[in-house]
Amino acid sequence: MADDVSAQLIDVQTQLTFQEDLLNALNDRVVAQDLEIRNLRRTLELLHEQMKQKNTSGEDAQFVDSERPPHY
Template sequence: MSEIEELVQQMVELQTQVAFQEDTVGVLNNAVTAQQKEILVLREQLELLKQRQDETIAQVDQAGPVVDEKPPHY
């Protein structure tokens, strides 16, 4: 193989590697974007659960102390 043919072959190999790397970066970017969206949704859900818990605690506090009652089946 001549030197020019060898350089051309190396150039083709490099272009192929770059193409695969660009594809991989695109796939990883899509995965990170999807995960970020999911994290935002989960944070919103967690905040709603925290609000509900705080509301429930406030309602229990307003009801006064819990009296030791026997369960209904006794």
């Protein structure tokens, strides 16, 4: 009986160790994704600012003309 309880305790401890490792790996991945999302948001904000500057400076007319497909 004591051996059975001891084996069960070892199994539980082993499972807990694997779960802790998995939790740490998931946490690392979430942190990396958060950093990537922040970088992407900053890039999007910079692009948005550039587009607003082009629209206010009058360069947007030239941009639209150069973006027309060749069949027009």
